[in-house]
Amino acid sequence: MSDLKKIATRDSYGNALVEIGAQYDDLVVLDADLAAATKTGKFKKVYPDRHIDCGIAECNMMGIAAGLATTGKIPFASTFAMFAAGRAFEQVRNSIGYPHLNVKIGATHAGISVGEDGATHQCNEDIALMRTIPGMVVINPADDVEARAAVKAAVEYYGPVYLRFGRLATMVFNDESTYKFEIGKGIVLREGKDLTIIATGLCVTESMLAAEKLEKDGIQAKVINIHTIKPLDDELIIFAAKETGKVVTVEEHSVIGGIGSAVSDILSESVPTQVLRIGINDSFGESGPASELIKKYGLDSEGIYTKIKDKLYS
Known part of the structure; x- marks a missing residue:
């Protein structure tokens, strides 16, 4: 297993958005001045008209995502887990969760594997926070194949989804030709x-x-x-x-x-x-x-x- 290639799931997130963006014209990606880190910059390069940089204003970004969802768009609000689940919790709960809007939250840089950024950015509480929101789906993929499949599943699912991605490159152990992702199935x-x-x-x-x-x-x-x-x-x-x-x-x-x-x-x-x-x-x-x-x-x-x-x- 140690010989397997390694890819960070945040890269998988960016790659999946580009791939799925070609299939869904109503998919829109939002970011909070972190497109290079969250890898949504890949989507921005291919679909500049469908990428919105909201600046360092995560709470506002969640509100914008909620508004876009009411118009029929499929918004992916992207930022670090600490800011998506922590800083913007109220907006996620009240503006997205309560009306059960079709917003996807791409939370990268979760957990202690954020590394040198330290304790303030190492969000070890996001799953706990998101689990408490009624109707919120919480997904934490293990490798590149699973992460890309999870993004696709999130697009196909109607309702709020929290997707957790990492900064550290991890082993790709799933075989894409045989792998099947199903929400709610271990x-x-x-x-x-x-x-x-x-x-x-x-x-x-x-x-x-x-x-x-x-x-x-x-x-x-x-x-x-x-x-x-x-x-x-x-x-x-x-x-x-x-x-x-x-x-x-x-x-x-x-x-x-x-x-x-x-x-x-x-x-x-x-x-x-x-x-x-x-x-x-x-x-x-x-x-x-x-x-x-x-x-x-x-x-x-x-x-x-x-x-x-x-x-x-x-």
């Missing part, structure tokens, strides 16, 4: 009988590598990629919990309110199961190279492997 990447690892985003590949390490210790881990955090694939998660008896969630997000919380909510109601949540433990990030931060916060394969062994098999 994907079993590896079968196992001893525990289930449920991962999302860049933590999916690291969880697969951790499962390989566990196998050497005689532990068979089932690995599930949950790209859609809301609506969640309740059926798959409950089945896996019954099958293996132990569940581990892994995310580049706070353990509070993210996929770990979502999975725990379901299992506590349906099939009480031991759940180990691996993520950011109620702390801010810090400035540093993305790969070193991933390692320091225990989100690399070795960190995931070690936590599972210490908490579940010591």
